[in-house]
Amino acid sequence: MGKTRGAIVVDTERCKGCGLCVVACPLHIIHLAEKSVNMKGYSYAVQEDWTSCNGCTSCAIVCPDGCISVYRTKEA
Amino acid sequence: MTREEIIQPSNLVYHKPTLMNDVPMHYCPGCSHGVVHKLIAEVVEEMGLADRTTGICPVGCAVFACNYIDIDWIEAAHGRAPAVACAAKRLNPDHLVFTYQGDGDFACIGTAETIHSLNRGDDIAVIFINNAIYGMTGGQMAPTTLMGMKTSTCPYGRQADLHGFPLKITEIAATLNGTCYVTRQAVHTVAAINRTKRAIRQAFQNCMEHRGASLVEVVSTCSSGWKKTPVEANNWMEEEMFANYPLGDIKKKDIER
Numbered sequence: 001m002g003k004t005r006g007a008i009v010v011d012t013e014r015c016k017g018c019g020l021c022v023v024a025c026p027l028h029i030i031h032l033a034e035k036s037v038n039m040k041g042y043s044y045a046v047q048e049d050w051t052s053c054n055g056c057t058s059c060a061i062v063c064p065d066g067c068i069s070v071y072r073t074k075e076a
Numbered sequence: 077m078t079r080e081e082i083i084q085p086s087n088l089v090y091h092k093p094t095l096m097n098d099v100p101m102h103y104c105p106g107c108s109h110g111v112v113h114k115l116i117a118e119v120v121e122e123m124g125l126a127d128r129t130t131g132i133c134p135v136g137c138a139v140f141a142c143n144y145i146d147i148d149w150i151e152a153a154h155g156r157a158p159a160v161a162c163a164a165k166r167l168n169p170d171h172l173v174f175t176y177q178g179d180g181d182f183a184c185i186g187t188a189e190t191i192h193s194l195n196r197g198d199d200i201a202v203i204f205i206n207n208a209i210y211g212m213t214g215g216q217m218a219p220t221t222l223m224g225m226k227t228s229t230c231p232y233g234r235q236a237d238l239h240g241f242p243l244k245i246t247e248i249a250a251t252l253n254g255t256c257y258v259t260r261q262a263v264h265t266v267a268a269i270n271r272t273k274r275a276i277r278q279a280f281q282n283c284m285e286h287r288g289a290s291l292v293e294v295v296s297t298c299s300s301g302w303k304k305t306p307v308e309a310n311n312w313m314e315e316e317m318f319a320n321y322p323l324g325d326i327k328k329k330d331i332e333r
Contacts, residue, residue: 007082011092018106018299018306024266042105050079057090058266064110065101066092073087075077 002075006055010045011067017042021059021068027052030059093117095126095146102140106306108296109138111263112176112205115273117145119280120172129172130164132157134186136178137212138205155186158193161200165283172283174201179220180210183245190245197254197288197331201279204246204291207298208317215301219243222320227301242320246293250327256288258327262295262318264310275325288331295321 008030015038022030022045029052032043045068047053055072095117103109120129129147133139135154142149152160157175165173182190182204193200209227210216216229220242224233234242250258257279261272272294279290295317297309304312 005077005082006089007079009083014100016105020106020306020310023307055089060090061266061269062111064103064105064107064114066096066110066114068090069088069092070090071083071087072089073077073082073084 004054004072005075006053006070006072007050008047008053008059009069009071010047011069012038012044013040014065014067015042015044016040016065017044018064019045020062020064021045024058024062026056026058027054029053093121095121097144097146099143101144103137104300106297106299106309107137108207108263108294109205111269112203112272112294112296113141113144115263115269115276116174116176116203119273119277120145120147123172123277123280123284125172125280125284128170129174130161130168132161132164132173132175134175134177134181136181136210138176138178139212141176155181155184156189157181157186158198158200158202159189161202162193162196162198165198165200169199169286172201172280173199174203174280174283176203177205178211179204179206179208179218183243184219187245191248191252194249194289194291195252195254197256197333199283199286199288201276201283201290201292203276203279204293205296206293206321207296207301208242209298209301211298211301215298220245222316225316244321246291246321246326249291254289254331255291255327256329256331257282257290257325259291259325260293260295260321260323262313262323264297264313268323288333293321295323
């Protein structure tokens with residue numbers, strides 16, 4: 001059985017930096033961008049260590065603005 | 077395996093529901109409205125009712141809900157959404173008709189319409205967002221405001237002798253003969269969101285199967301009105317709101333008519 005691998009894509013212009021995905025992530029690998037903001041001035045969510053993401057979709061489910069897409073696959 | 081290999085269309089497992097428009101939502105960061113909008117769009121999409129659904133917008137923060145979900149909407153006068161929904165459902169019996177209301181709309185100015193529509197057993201679903209405050213107008217006290225809770229119109233906290241008691245309209249609705257499904261849910265965790273989605277689906281099914289009125293209360297946060305960060309607001313809701321508004325199904329009963 002290969003390891004389940006995942007990755008998220010954040011629509012950074014839609015993200016409002018509420019931080020709910022940061023606390024919802026069971027692996028604690030999402031944080032808010034510290035030095036960059038989007039056009040509205042919000043610090044958007046970024047995935048820090050994408051190699052440990054398993055694509056559980058927790059972050060996307062709690063996102064009020066629907067700006068996270070989750071991809072998941074199994075390593076061969 | 078590289079990130080690009082994972083990010084392929086065939087590996088997509090979760091994305092914004094296709095019924096949700098790309099328009100950025102005007103809600104404050106972390107607002108529960110966004111999650112509930114997403115759940116409604118998902119359920120309507122899964123039930124295949126996109127072209128047979130009519131939503132009734134309230135007056136309140138969700139007044140622009142019509143911009144965000146790609147279904148038919150009617151904008152009702154303040155509090156009158158259940159009356160409008162009643163007419164819409166009677167004229168289009170095969171349509172899914174739901175109202176989307178906040179606590180100021182549903183439990184204050186619209187109490188008469190709420191009680192009578194639910195009591196008539198109109199085949200409508202009501203999504204009731206309870207954040208214990210008037211969010212849009214600047215955080216004033218609502219009928220659902222908790223005892224001791226500070227708002228802009230009760231800066232020393234709500235007091236029983238001056239302001240009366242919090243209105244538990246969902247419990248009142250459960251006593252009416254016209255309601256077949258009354259439940260109270262929340263959207264602060266993944267598990268709670270999944271339960272809320274099931275509740276919304278049940279309410280929409282009741283509407284399509286003409287079983288009577290359904291009410292889904294969603295205990296929500298208003299981080300701007302509560303003067304908290306979205307994460308603090310969720311914690312405060314768990315500590316304070318759930319003690320007064322306990323989660324769970326309150327009524328599940330076929331109505332006799």
